[in-house]
Amino acid sequence: MPEANQITREIFLHFPLWMQLVFYAVAGLTSLAFLYGFYRRYLKYRRGRAENRFDHLGQRISRALAAIASNSTVRKSDSFAGFAHTLIFWSFVLLFIGTTIVAIDHDFLVPLFDIKLLQGTFYLWFSVTLDIAGAALIIGIVMMMVRRAFFKLPKLDYTRADKQDGKYDRSGYSTDDMIFVGLILIIAVTGFFIEGFRIAESMPEFEKWSPVGWLMAGWFQGMDADSLITAHLWSWWTHAIAVFLFIGYLPYSKMMHIFTDTFNLIFHDPDSGRHLPPLPPAPEPKEGEKKKKMAMPPMGYTTITDFTWKELLDFDACTKCGRCHAACPANAAGTTLSPRDVILDLRTFANEALKPGEWLQQKFLPGSKWPLAKNGKSSDELLKIDVPMEVIRPETLWSCTTCMACMANCPVGIEHLTSIVQMRRHLVDLGELDDNLQGALMNLGDYGNSFGESPKKRGRWQKGLSFKLPDARKEEVDYLWFVGDYGSFDPRIQGLSRHVADVFHRAGLSFGILYDGEKNSGNDVRRVGEEGLFEMLVEDNLAVLKKAKFKEVFTTDPHTLNAFRNEYPAFGATYTAHHYTNILVKLIEEGKLNFANKLNYKVTLHDPCYLARYNGEIEAPRKVIRALGLDLREMPRCGANTFCCGAGGGRIWMDTSNEQKRTSEQRIEEALSLGDIQYFVTVCPKDYAMYSDAVKATGNEDKIIVKDLIELVVEALGEEEKAADEAEN
Ligand code: SF4
Numbered sequence: 001m002p003e004a005n006q007i008t009r010e011i012f013l014h015f016p017l018w019m020q021l022v023f024y025a026v027a028g029l030t031s032l033a034f035l036y037g038f039y040r041r042y043l044k045y046r047r048g049r050a051e052n053r054f055d056h057l058g059q060r061i062s063r064a065l066a067a068i069a070s071n072s073t074v075r076k077s078d079s080f081a082g083f084a085h086t087l088i089f090w091s092f093v094l095l096f097i098g099t100t101i102v103a104i105d106h107d108f109l110v111p112l113f114d115i116k117l118l119q120g121t122f123y124l125w126f127s128v129t130l131d132i133a134g135a136a137l138i139i140g141i142v143m144m145m146v147r148r149a150f151f152k153l154p155k156l157d158y159t160r161a162d163k164q165d166g167k168y169d170r171s172g173y174s175t176d177d178m179i180f181v182g183l184i185l186i187i188a189v190t191g192f193f194i195e196g197f198r199i200a201e202s203m204p205e206f207e208k209w210s211p212v213g214w215l216m217a218g219w220f221q222g223m224d225a226d227s228l229i230t231a232h233l234w235s236w237w238t239h240a241i242a243v244f245l246f247i248g249y250l251p252y253s254k255m256m257h258i259f260t261d262t263f264n265l266i267f268h269d270p271d272s273g274r275h276l277p278p279l280p281p282a283p284e285p286k287e288g289e290k291k292k293k294m295a296m297p298p299m300g301y302t303t304i305t306d307f308t309w310k311e312l313l314d315f316d317a318c319t320k321c322g323r324c325h326a327a328c329p330a331n332a333a334g335t336t337l338s339p340r341d342v343i344l345d346l347r348t349f350a351n352e353a354l355k356p357g358e359w360l361q362q363k364f365l366p367g368s369k370w371p372l373a374k375n376g377k378s379s380d381e382l383l384k385i386d387v388p389m390e391v392i393r394p395e396t397l398w399s400c401t402t403c404m405a406c407m408a409n410c411p412v413g414i415e416h417l418t419s420i421v422q423m424r425r426h427l428v429d430l431g432e433l434d435d436n437l438q439g440a441l442m443n444l445g446d447y448g449n450s451f452g453e454s455p456k457k458r459g460r461w462q463k464g465l466s467f468k469l470p471d472a473r474k475e476e477v478d479y480l481w482f483v484g485d486y487g488s489f490d491p492r493i494q495g496l497s498r499h500v501a502d503v504f505h506r507a508g509l510s511f512g513i514l515y516d517g518e519k520n521s522g523n524d525v526r527r528v529g530e531e532g533l534f535e536m537l538v539e540d541n542l543a544v545l546k547k548a549k550f551k552e553v554f555t556t557d558p559h560t561l562n563a564f565r566n567e568y569p570a571f572g573a574t575y576t577a578h579h580y581t582n583i584l585v586k587l588i589e590e591g592k593l594n595f596a597n598k599l600n601y602k603v604t605l606h607d608p609c610y611l612a613r614y615n616g617e618i619e620a621p622r623k624v625i626r627a628l629g630l631d632l633r634e635m636p637r638c639g640a641n642t643f644c645c646g647a648g649g650g651r652i653w654m655d656t657s658n659e660q661k662r663t664s665e666q667r668i669e670e671a672l673s674l675g676d677i678q679y680f681v682t683v684c685p686k687d688y689a690m691y692s693d694a695v696k697a698t699g700n701e702d703k704i705i706v707k708d709l710i711e712l713v714v715e716a717l718g719e720e721e722k723a724a725d726e727a728e729n
């Protein structure tokens with residue numbers, strides 16, 4: 001066995017001094033290019049609007065590091081890519097640590113302190129660890145290349161829905177992807193070649209601890225000594241040049257996602273779609289500028305500098321994985337919206353308009369038109385461009401159902417929805433909205449409901465019940481039922497409201513309603529972008545709620561549930577709010593609902609976005625379904641991974657003729673693909689309306705029936721006839 005100091009390797013084996021000097025000189029230049037790339041990014045983010053995302057920093061960092069270390073967000077919904085990414089990530093980390101150890105050992109410890117780490121037992125374990133990491137890196141990269149080349153995944157298809165072929169160029173994306181994987185592959189493979197040629201010169205036994213290098217050395221054994229030295233030098237320099245290119249190109253390419261995604265995950269707010277931000281504050285008057293009398297806050301985002309630094313970081317963090325694109329119902333419906341393309345278009349535009357060189361030019365040579373940015377526009381001109389109108393386009397922005405599937409699927413914490421709503425706010429301000437939506441908003445402003453009905457009629461849905469619900473403004477109750485517009489006014493839904501009232505009344509629940517004191521909760525008004533109207537609705541509702549006497553709130557409408565749980569707290573209202581399925585579970589568990597009939601139907605359940613994805617309420621409807629004895633068959637997209645009905649975000653009020661195939665119809669087909677399903681169960685009034693229409697539109701009335709869960713509860717209670725008669729009356 002050789003001495004410990006002989007169990008090692010020479011870093012610059014066969015390198016003349018001049019070659020070593022060239023290496024350090026190029027390494028220095030590469031580091032400068034790397035640092036300048038970071039500085040450019042910093043200058044760009046500085047120009048975004050301020051936003052405090054530095055609260056609970058320790059918690060943020062540990063959450064992000066846990067997600068990064070486990071690759072949990074990448075593995076979610078794509079286990080193949082997740083596994084490959086985990087291999088690449090961890091092997092990359094190990095190789096980076098290994099290279100750092102080599103540099104510290106060779107450049108500092110040995111020359112300054114005559115201490116050598118890389119020898120003996122440490123060297124042996126170091127060698128085997130890095131060999132395994134190098135092999136894992138190659139496997140991971142090859143898996144990713146195979147996935148991209150042969151799986152033909154729609155999410156990796158860069159085809160755009162909003163532009164004709166030939167009118168746009170996405171080749172830059174593919175080139176960047178190829179450079180990224182190509183460089184890593186070259187670095188990993190040449191690393192093994194260097195090792196193989198080096199070991200082949202003398203085949204020392206201890207180098208068996210470099211199993212891949214040892215194997216390759218066996219292949220090179222027939223080469224003479226000079227050829228081995230030359231091959232070693234060539235592979236060494238190929239490796240080094242690939243590493244330099246990787247480091248120097250990193251801040252200007254997709255490779256930057258190593259950093260942007262880490263920071264994006266740290267500064268991500270997982271609840272950002274659930275509670276939308278208020279309007280941006282009015283700009284501070286610049287120094288020397290007279291204070292305007294009443295500086296009005298901007299109505300949403302107009303120009304690229306209206307976006308916050310976090311949103312500019314969002315745009316850069318996108319890895320083009322396409323998960324949001326594949327999950328987006330608006331994209332599936334064939335509209336022009338792809339959340340991935342929105343983010344990438346904003347990135348491209350931000351890079352054009354916020355070029356740091358032009359910023360410096362503006363600062364020091366104001367008014368200068370040189371150099372011109374893309375499309376012959378100067379930076380000054382680009383900074384004035386109306387982004388929602390000219391970069392993204394209104395039709396695209398109005399196609400969003402605010403289902404939040406994009407954010408839930410994005411592995412790097414991009415907050416598409418807040419940017420979309422901020423841009424919608426500007427469109428509302430400009431009056432760039434369709435007539436149907438305009439009409440609904442006017443009704444909401446004038447009457448407090450989208451149906452344009454007199455507030456006095458809000459409680460009339462009870463007509464036919466054998467009892468009248470208490471007015472919670474006058475009588476103390478345990479639960480305040482916030483019925484919502486559809487439950488109150490839509491003739492298709494009023495019967496369901498009566499069923500809910502009847503069931504809860506029979507179970508002895510103490511509950512009341514607000515009658516004409518209730519107004520639309522404003523959840524979807526906010527997502528449309530009508531912030532002023534939203535605030536008005538909230539204030540009116542809260543004024544009434546403050547006078548009412550109740551302990552907790554429940555609602556049949558998941559959109560209202562979201563407003564109570566996530567939007568109202570910012571206005572000082574922290575009510576405990578439940579969905580009616582939670583109340584059903586409670587009553588079942590307390591033995592207050594005894595089902596005389598066990599139902600033997602085969603059913604599937606549609607999880608509403610605002611219940612399952614927004615508020616994590618997945619179990620309650622299933623518990624009720626199980627208690628009823630129903631045979632539940634889950635659709636592939638269920639729970640938090642549900643598929644939107646297409647009504648959210650105000651889409652139910654809009655002209656949706658730009659949809660080539662409605663998502664509600666696609667969803668009915670998904671249910672039918674399960675085979676032999678009798679009932680399509682809903683737990684949201686809007687879903688009931690959307691899917692009843694979809695079953696008719698697709699001519700499937702004889703194959704599947706849409707039922708709200710409460711209808712099945714009534715049937716199981718054995719008093720269906722009575723309740724139905726009451727509803728008829
Ligand atoms: S919120 Fe839903 S509809 Fe809107 S962009 Fe995201 S996935 Fe698409």
Ligand code: SF4
Binds near residue numbers: 317318319322324414
């Ligand atoms: S926004 Fe997120 S989910 Fe969409 S393509 Fe980019 S990284 Fe992927």
